[in-house]
Amino acid sequence: MEGGKVLVRLNRYLSLCGVASRRKADELILQGRVKVNGLVVKEFGWRIDPDKDVVEVDGKEVKGQRFRYVILYKPCCYLTTLGKDKEGKKTIQELIKDIPERLYPAGRLDYNAEGLLLFTNDGELAHRIMHPRYKLPKTYLVWVEGKVSEKTIKDMAKGLNLEDGFAKPDSVKLVKHEKDKSLLEVVFHEGRKHIVKRFISHFGHRVLRLKRIAIGPIKLGPLKPGQWRDLKEEEVKTLRKLLKMEEKVRKMEEK
Ligand code: URA
Numbered sequence: 001m002e003g004g005k006v007l008v009r010l011n012r013y014l015s016l017c018g019v020a021s022r023r024k025a026d027e028l029i030l031q032g033r034v035k036v037n038g039l040v041v042k043e044f045g046w047r048i049d050p051d052k053d054v055v056e057v058d059g060k061e062v063k064g065q066r067f068r069y070v071i072l073y074k075p076c077c078y079l080t081t082l083g084k085d086k087e088g089k090k091t092i093q094e095l096i097k098d099i100p101e102r103l104y105p106a107g108r109l110d111y112n113a114e115g116l117l118l119f120t121n122d123g124e125l126a127h128r129i130m131h132p133r134y135k136l137p138k139t140y141l142v143w144v145e146g147k148v149s150e151k152t153i154k155d156m157a158k159g160l161n162l163e164d165g166f167a168k169p170d171s172v173k174l175v176k177h178e179k180d181k182s183l184l185e186v187v188f189h190e191g192r193k194h195i196v197k198r199f200i201s202h203f204g205h206r207v208l209r210l211k212r213i214a215i216g217p218i219k220l221g222p223l224k225p226g227q228w229r230d231l232k233e234e235e236v237k238t239l240r241k242l243l244k245m246e247e248k249v250r251k252m253e254e255k
Pocket of ligand 1: 108109110111113193194195196197198210
């Protein structure tokens with residue numbers, strides 16, 4: 001604070017404006033591409049007054065852009081890719097094409113998996129959603145071949161070694177049996193590739209269908225396949241709090 005005003009570090013301001021991630025913003029600053037009030041500034045920690053100072057990147061003024069947070073029900077048989085697929089497979093890009101902001105998915109779902117994908121231009125939040133360090137649980141409904149026994153559920157809960165290291169779900173429950181299929185609810189807070197399928201296959205049950213129904217407190221809810229909606233302010237607040245982001249903002253601004 002200076003004279004009652006909140007000053008913001010230049011790199012943070014650039015990332016808040018959606019210009020670049022904090023690391024990329026540092027690069028832009030080092031490369032001399034960022035000006036404050038007409039002068040090149042090469043210090044990441046340079047503090048600016050967003051209401052008064054004029055910030056430019058490559059000669060173009062940067063204006064405060066608001067972050068956007070959107071959730072999509074990715075249907076089965078869509079690639080989690082922005083842009084076109086060379087082989088002509090459908091991609092999630094087609095489903096969010098009406099959103100003008102450049103949003104990125106925080107995590108991915110396999111081509112044949114479905115359910116909740118969160119998109120945002122808030123790089124720091126996306127990073128924290130995906131990083132196992134922040135332990136944000138992702139909840140999956142998994143239909144598998146065969147009758148999964150209670151003993152197997154107990155063994156699953158203990159975790160096991162996969163080819164790329166130990167994997168242990170935060171929780172695993174048998175929801176129901178149906179003829180020769182079982183429905184499980186599995187929670188993992190990490191996002192290694194095909195983690196759920198690889199984990200479950202180790203117990204001799206082939207995954208038939210995989211649907212992510214929640215990312216932390218954010219639920220897929222009544223969205224239909226292919227539909228999206230903006231997160232409510234309360235949802236964003238809860239998510240940021242869980243990911244310890246409010247605290248970080250305050251600390252940076254107090255320094
Ligand atoms: N685990 C998988 O195996 N696939 C997904 O799409 C997500 C988690």
